[in-house]
Amino acid sequence: MLNSYGAGSWKLVIRREADGIHILRAETADETAVLPDEIDGQPVVALEHHALAAGQRPTEGEMLELLGAGAGTAGADNTCLRHLGLPAGLKKVGRYAFFNCRNLQSLMLADSLQEIAAGAFMNCRDLNRIVIRPGSAQHGRSLFLLANEFSGELTAELTGPEGETAAKLVFPAYYENYEENSPAHHFELNISGGGFQYRAAFREGTLNLADFDARWPAFLFAEHDEGSALRLAWYRLRYPRELSAAAELQYLNYCSAHSAELLPIILAERDLPGFRSILPRLKAERPALETALESARRHNLTEATALLLQQLQQQGNSGRRKVFEF
Numbered sequence: 616m617l618n619s620y621g622a623g624s625w626k627l628v629i630r631r632e633a634d635g636i637h638i639l640r641a642e643t644a645d646e647t648a649v650l651p652d653e654i655d656g657q658p659v660v661a662l663e664h665h666a667l668a669a670g671q672r673p674t675e676g677e678m679l680e681l682l683g684a685g686a687g688t689a690g691a692d693n694t695c696l697r698h699l700g701l702p703a704g705l706k707k708v709g710r711y712a713f714f715n716c717r718n719l720q721s722l723m724l725a726d727s728l729q730e731i732a733a734g735a736f737m738n739c740r741d742l743n744r745i746v747i748r749p750g751s752a753q754h755g756r757s758l759f760l761l762a763n764e765f766s767g768e769l770t771a772e773l774t775g776p777e778g779e780t781a782a783k784l785v786f787p788a789y790y791e792n793y794e795e796n797s798p799a800h801h802f803e804l805n806i807s808g809g810g811f812q813y814r815a816a817f818r819e820g821t822l823n824l825a826d827f828d829a830r831w832p833a834f835l836f837a838e839h840d841e842g843s844a845l846r847l848a849w850y851r852l853r854y855p856r857e858l859s860a861a862a863e864l865q866y867l868n869y870c871s872a873h874s875a876e877l878l879p880i881i882l883a884e885r886d887l888p889g890f891r892s893i894l895p896r897l898k899a900e901r902p903a904l905e906t907a908l909e910s911a912r913r914h915n916l917t918e919a920t921a922l923l924l925q926q927l928q929q930q931g932n933s934g935r936r937k938v939f940e941f
């Protein structure tokens with residue numbers, strides 16, 4: 616039995632190979648858990664097929680039990696799993712590895728993935744956030760592989776070497792529909808929604824941010840969710856990695872036009888540094904500021920409340936007509 620306090624509790628079935636540890640089965644009862652980076656000094660490099668699929672699956676192999684600070688291993692079947700940290704050296708995710716993990720919402724991993732097999736995230740409908748740490752490879756493929764696994768909206772946070780947020784990107788949703796061409800007995804794939812084009816903003820598996828930003832005008836003309844567009848624009852302004860002046864202006868104009876919706880989003884995330892930086896740059900009308908003020912008070916954000924009151928006062932002063940008596 617291995618003890619790994621603070622990393623969650625796991626029942627593991629593993630296979631030791633020349634390149635490292637392959638996890639054949641991993642089961643937890645925790646909502647938040649982290650798989651170990653190493654076992655007995657060997658890196659964990661692969662999750663094999665159905666490794667974390669929901670439900671209990673008897674699997675042959677070397678068995679280990681990790682006791683963490685979570686709920687223990689009684690009843691472990693991954694059905695409660697919501698937030699998962701993957702091993703730092705993970706290279707492969709096998710077929711149906713997370714099958715039916717319906718409550719899984721977020722993944723944290725290093726930029727080390729090289730392969731995701733078919734159906735790895737089938738029925739993981741709530742998974743919409745990934746956090747990617749720098750990997751040992753110069754140009755990791757993790758974001759490329761994961762972004763192309765999901766047709767729903769996906770938020771990707773890229774962190775720096777010290778854990779700081781370097782970029783935060785929204786890959787909007789798109790939809791696939793097969794229609795039968797009866798005379799020919801063929802099925803035609805139709806893709807709708809503006810999010811599909813963002814999955815192509817990669818060159819040789821590496822994200823090209825200039826290409827990502829260049830897709831914005833076409834995205835706005837396609838079918839899209841306004842909330843998704845607003846989050847995409849705001850996060851690019853908030854973390855302007857490789858953001859050109861032209862792209863910055865297009866996002867800023869969009870955020871200004873939707874300031875009534877944007878400011879409450881920032882306040883709900885309790886992102887006071889972001890709020891402080893964007894408020895003077897937005898051309899927010901008085902009703903938008905008043906809506907944000909209500910949100911700031913509701914969340915007990917005193918600094919944001921003060922900034923909004925100051926902004927409202929400045930607008931009021933600038934709008935007053937001076938009267939001179941003689």
